[in-house]
Amino acid sequence: MTAATDSTLFPPVPDSADAVLEGLDPEQREVATSLHGPVCVLAGAGTGKTRAITHRIAYGVRAGVLPPAGVLAVTxxxxxxxxxxxxxxQLGASGVQARTFHAAALRQLQFFWPRAVGGELPRLLERKxxxxxxxxxxxRLRLDRNELRDMTGEIEWSKVTQTVPDDYPAAVAKAGRDAPRDPAEISKVFAAYEQLKRDNSVIDFxxxxxLTVGVLQDRPDIAETVRGQYQHFVVDEYQDVSPLQQRLLELWDGGRESLCVVGDASQTIYSFTGATPDHLxxxxxxxxDATVIKLxxxxxSTPQVVGLANGLLSQARxxxxxxxxxxxxxxxxGPAPVYTEYADEPTEAEGVAKRARELIDAGRPASEIAVLYRINAQSEIYEQALVDAGVPYQLRGAERFFERAEIREAGVALRGAARFGENDSLLDGAADLPSQVRAVLSGKGWTPEPPAGSGAVRDRWESLAALVRLAEALAEGRAAAxxxxxxxxxxxxxxxxxxNAQHAPTVEGVTLASLHSAKGLEWDAVFLVGLTEGMLPIxxxxxxxxxxxxRRLLYVGVTRAREHLSLSWSLSRSPGGRPNRRPSRFLDGLRPGSGSPAARTAGGAGGIQRGGRGDFGAGGQGGASGPRARKQRGPAQCRVCGRSLTDPGELKLSRCEGCPSDLDEVLYERLRDWRxxxxxxxxxxxxxVFTDKTLLAIAEAVPDDAGALARIPGVGRRKLDRYGGDVLALCAGEELGAEEPEDASGPGGPVESGEVAGSPAEDS
Known part of the structure; x- marks a missing residue:
């Protein structure tokens, strides 16, 4: 997923300063050798910016120009x-500090707080x-979960733009920012939040x-101490700095201009957090007098992917x-980008899952495939479609790798084996590191061959297998050196x-991620999904x-792909819905048939494929036509208030989230236990088995026959055949026998590579 895979993490250490420069292109070499004065590196996606700046630091250290302890690299x-x-x-520049802005500031604040203020630094509030x-x-405001998230975001934006509560209404108006509530209300909550922090003696991120800015501004002696330690600064992703971070950087530097910044204004996608490309x-x-170098x-990426990326930005303003x-x-x-239009979202998810299955069957590692979407709420339908297609996946932003139970257990076992060494019976006959790691992890669930299916057992195996691969990479790297x-x-x-760095090894599984969380990553094959007006742009x-x-967010998504790039959209949200959506305006002039000559050249794109249900291109049924097309119906409506439904979760419940529920709570708990x-x-x-929303829908509808159960979104033919008897019995208040469930390879288990199973909306 990253520019450096686990197999290349341990190259030989260069034996001299000049050796550090080997393998750099002319522009990267210019970056590496520009060691004096302010330097600005404008680096496009995939141009090796991290390589350039790390080699710059290493070359400066190895050449004796930059003292390792005097360099602070922030990202x-x-x-x-x-x-x-x-x-x-690995470049022989140990001792250089590389930290996030917050980590560097916190380290300084903890050290200088007793001297600047006295006493201990207040406790850090991890979640606000x-x-x-x-x-x-x-x-006297009651906020639901989404409103709380929005309110928290406004407080964070205010603080990084150095806006105090009383000034919030004026600041939000000046910035042209759409406040989620009345700015006066947000101002009051912001002020109350700050008071609560003082009452509880806590500080936030x-x-x-x-506070670090305040200490450095108010105490020149402390500022000089910091500047005495750090004489050289390198800032990565400079287009994402906020006004507050820029102010901190200026205080660190102290006007000496020993500064190197790296960024790309075309990848500015975090303005909602206060980031601005203006500083870049x-x-x-x-x-x-700055030296400006362009990469x-x-x-x-292939010329086809790069051509599409360039074409996308050529229309920017x-x-x-x-x-x-x-x-x-x-x-x-490489292959031309593929554009596919689908009848509805479940069909789109199935098409993507089928194509991912085909890539994996053709030898492409699942970890080199990603499905990227605009908002996290879009993930559920792709999770289910991948499960039904027998494709393992991992959610970007879900539980961190090193926090997984199996990884914590593996760490304890490996640490114990390392401590006891030859006295550990597990290591008998295991001479090299990979063999030792395999031996230890075999007691934790690792086997030479992966287990069948894509459930929890397979997830655990994949985590342990990632540790085995890392051990192999470490051994190979040492041998090569x-x-x-x-x-x-x-x-x-x-x-x-x-x-400590949250630098996890590669886990086998298709990555599901929002476009924002995908920044900085890359894959062989990328599916950009849900590209419709109203979703992108939102x-x-x-x-x-x-x-x-x-538009820049889409550009970031396009440039994540190394070789295979697929862009898709659906004409309606749900099966049978009104096909009134249209593709994102950003594809106008780029996708074939959109009326511009650029569409015939950008990225070498071929024609638009029409993805019928379960069909990914290649002349499948177009839109809602063909023998498998669904009967057209009007848009789904809330069964309580009659409002048209668009959210996938609300479609499953057949009602708005906020409308009254007639949930049978006893039945719901029985269904959860059974599941x-x-x-x-x-x-x-x-x-x-069933998603939470499907169980809620069942417990609200309490179906009394197979037909009523089948009409609930998320219960299609396959799941009806497999689980229908049990579910209807539970709905009727009956007690279930102790029968074993069908084997995972039977109905509803992993599908054959040529089959695309159902989706959360319909499994027919």
Whole structure:
């Protein structure tokens, strides 16, 4: 998923400063050797920016120009900082600090707080939602989960833009920002939240930056101490800095201009958090003597993918668009991007799952495939479609790798084996590191061959297999470098360092992720789904600036693909719905048939495929026609208030989330217990039997025959055949016998590679 795979994480350490420069292209070499004065690197997607700046730091250190302890490299995620530290270590530049803005600031704040303020630093509040809810209650406001999230986002935006509660209404008006509630109400909640923090002696994430800025501004002696330690600064993803982070950077630097920044204005997608590309775009104005270097050689994507990315930005407007970089692919030609139109969302999900299955069967690792969407709520239908197609998946942003129970258990076992060494009976006959790791993990569920299916047992195996592959990569890297074979203790130390940086090894499974969370990652094959007006650009993108950020978001999605790129949309949300959607405006002039010559050349695109149900292109049924087309019906409506439904969860319930529920709670609990038992015996996650929303729909409808049960979204033919008897018996209040569920390879189990099973909306 990243530019450096696990098999290439351990190359030989260069034996000299000049050796650090080997393998760099002319522009990357210019970055690496520009060690004095302010430097601005404008780096397009896939152009090797991390490679360039890590080699710059390493070359400076190895050449004796940059003292390792005097360099601070800052970025935006713990994972990126961990990867940077790993690369620097392999380049022989250990001792350089690579941290996130918040981690660097917190470290300084903890050290200087007793001297600047006295006493201990207040406790850091990890999650602010609960305190925001309490603040809202003090203001006599009751907020649901979504409103709380929005309110929290507004408070965070205010703080990173250095806006105090009283100034919030004016600031939001000046920024042209759409407040989720009356700005005066948000201002009151914001003020109450700040007071609650003081009452509870806690600080939040944004306070870490604010307080560090305050200390450095008010205490020149402390500021000079920090500047005495750090003389050189490198900032990655500079287009994403907020005004508060920029102020902190200025205080760190102290006007010395020993600064190197790297960014791409065309990848600015976090303005809702306060990020702005203005600092990147104005860098030359603030630093007239700056060296500006452009990286445009794209080593990631094929000419077809790069052509589409360039075509997408060629239609952009605004200041960021004026500074766009025209990428030049350095790879061999690949397949043209595929555009597919589907009748409805379940059909789209099935088509994507089928194509992913085909790629895997053709030898493409599941971990090299991603399905990217605009909002997280779109994931559920793709989760179910992949499960039904027998395709393993992982949710980006779900439980962290090193926090999984099996990984924690494996870490304990590996640490124990490393401690006891030759006295551990598990290691008998296991001479090299990979053999030792396999031996230890065999007691935790790892086997040479993966288990059948794609449930919890397979998920556990995939996690352990990722550790085995990492051990193999470490051993191969040491051998290639001519070094001593790694020990089990060294492997455990590597795992500890990765856990601290949240730098997880690769897990086999198709990645499901939002476009925002996909930034910084890459895959061989990428499916961009749900590309319709109202979703991309999202409905609430009203201003030209907001719409352009949505375009940049799509650009980020396109540039995640190395070789295979599929773009798709559906004409209606639900089966039989009115086909009144239209493809995203961003595809106009790019997709074939959209009326522009660019559509015939951008990315070498071929024609638009019409994805019938279960069919991914290649002349399948077009739209809603063909022998398997559904009977057209009007849009689904709430059975309580009559409003038209569009949300997938509401479609399953046949009512609005906020409308009164006639839930049979006793039945719902019985259904949950039954589902848990089925999932446990099958070794699969509970949602593979029925999702929570489907169980709620059943417990609300209480169907009394197979026909009524089949009409509930999420209960199609296959699941009706498999589970219908049990569910109807539970609805009738009957007790179930102790029959075993059917084997996972039977009806409803993993499907053959040429079959596409059902989706959460309908399994027919």
């Amino acid at each position: 935006f995620t713990s994972r990126a900082a961990g990867e940077m530290r790993g690369r620097l270590r 939602v609960q305190l925001v809810a309490e603040a809202a209650a003090r203001c 944004e306070d870490v930056l604010l 775009l104005n860098f030359r104005t603030r630093h007239p 445009v050689r794209d080593y990631r 605004g200041r960021a668009a004026e500074h766009r970089l025209e990428l030049v692919s350095q790879r061999e030609a 001519g070094g001593a074979p790694p020990t089990l203790a060294e492997f455990v130390a590597e795992l500890d360092e990765r856990a 409905t609430y993108a009203k201003t030209d600036e907001q719409v352009e950020e949505e 848990a038992d089925q999932a446990r015996q099958l070794g699969q996650p509970a949602y593979c």
